[in-house]
Amino acid sequence: MRFRALLTTAALGAALGVPAAAPPAMAAPPGCTATDADIYAAAPAAVPGNPGDLLACRPAKLTNIPGDVPMKAWKVRYVSTDAKGAKNVVTGTVAVPDAAWTKGGSRPTVAFNPGTLGSGQQCAFSKQLAGQYVDMYEGANLTLFLKAGYAVAATDGVGYLNGQVHTYMVGANAGHALLDIVRTSRQVPGGTLTPDGKVGISGYSEGGAAALWGAQLAASYAPELDVAGAAAGGVPGDLKVTAKQLNGSLFAGFLADALVGLHATHPEMPFDELMNDRGKQAIKDVGSNCLYGTLAVFLGAKVENFSTDGLSLDQIYALKGPGGVTWGDIVDRQKLGAGIGTPSSAAKYKIGFPVFQYRGWLEEIIPHETEDATRQAYCKAGISTTWKNTYPAEHLSTDWGAAGDVTNFLGDRFEGKPAQGNC
Known part of the structure; x- marks a missing residue:
């Protein structure tokens, strides 16, 4: 089954229905x-x-x-x-x-x-x-x-x-x-x-x-x-490599989930104050939808359209929070395969x-x-x-x-x- 076919049927159908008892x-x-x-x-x-x-x-x-x-x-x-x-x-x-x-x-x-x-x-x-x-x-x-x-x-x-x-x-x-x-x-x-x-x-x-x-x-x-x-x-x-491909794609909803999820973990970092009205609505949409609903809402969305200054991913990564930590630093912490080794290492x-x-x-x-x-x-x-x-x-x-x-x-x-x- 192709994912796109599943998306077009499920995203606008049962996935947006009322939860069963x-x-x-x-x-x-x-x-x-x-x-x-x-x-x-x-x-x-x-x-x-x-x-x-x-x-x-x-x-x-x-x-x-x-x-x-x-x-x-x-x-x-x-x-x-x-x-x-x-x-x-x-x-x-x-x-x-x-x-x-x-x-x-x-x-x-x-x-x-x-x-x-x-x-x-x-x-x-x-x-x-x-x-x-x-x-x-x-x-x-x-x-x-x-x-x-x-x-x-x-x-x-x-x-x-x-x-x-x-x-x-x-x-x-x-x-x-x-x-x-x-x-x-x-x-x-x-x-x-x-x-x-x-x-x-x-x-x-x-x-x-x-x-x-x-x-x-x-x-x-x-x-x-x-x-x-x-x-x-x-x-x-x-995540940086993944985000670049997701931005503006059919699957941009995954990027929206990640941005909101990272903010939930790091509320001390600049985020809410950057949002325009569309960005504020996007945060609400992430918090209210499940998989196919999120993909449908953010179909083709670009991160540049959600902030008042039209910030790109690279510009967001450069933003600093307390102690000079950047969003890019936080995203890099999620990279897998870094610092790994055998038990004797x-x-x-x-x-x-x-x-x-x-x-x-x-x-x-x-x-x-x-x-x-x-x-x-x-x-x-x-x-x-x-x-x-x-x-x-x-x-x-x-x-x-x-x-x-x-x-x-x-x-x-x-x-x-x-x-x-x-x-």
Whole structure:
């Protein structure tokens, strides 16, 4: 399926519809009786607990995971750490197959970050999996993990609580939230996951960037997790290269999401005061739409049209905030593959497990050069890397086309099989 065809049908159709009523949840186990309002309530001024601590949970029926896989599932609210080192609150989903794990050791968990869903509060992956809104496309990917017997710990990412906006493409936020939901998954009352279970990391597109950030941060941020491997596809490794291609394109909505998400993380930087009336409306549009609605609103939009001075991307990057930090400095902090190395190196980010990276041959959204460069950086750093760019598909359909390879790659790592990298 071509992404453009999907865009023209979905963007102006079902994606802009009214969210469906939530399905009834299963009976709650003791201590897991939060309401939906509790899960998504505004974050407190002072966040209690430690990263990964479970704050609230409620059983959920995941109607948007096809295949009728018997499972127990919960929405969760948990503690994480933001890009500035402060504690924050994140939401997500934990799902555990009912079938007994029979392959030796403890049941493994796939830490999953979805691809772009949009920044409106209704877009949270945990809500969409439970059928409360339908504008996502990865339920069948999770089916493969669950059928293989793996638990799934799927983060919504930062910014889906009441009064927030999603911090789209902020690397540390994404990586921390992805690792912390694995910690959280082992605390759910009535759950069966144990601290010694192996962990696989997975994501595509926005989720691919989050997966690699999780891989890069795992050793320093969550050293107790036994991460066996990471799979990341469609990765926008360099946001400046990606933004240049997105600006004025059919997919400019992704750029709008990123600009607003970076501002949400760095409110101290110049932003709101730069906007003209169209820019002020654009901020509202990002905060109210999901994926296809955002793409439809920003179809062909150029960043130069949203500020009073007609600022280009390069001019925005040059703007300074407190201490002389520029927007360009902040964007560069999100670049993947920088400062990475093996466990025996002196690198900032040490990766001691194999990585699978991939993209579609007909990729039309993320520039090939940044996806290829991220892979090359991993190879140069000596990290076992498997690369595949021969899927005969464009951006969205590559996510589905590679799902079997991702499941098999992580399955082999869970079984302790050596990876055959192809650097």
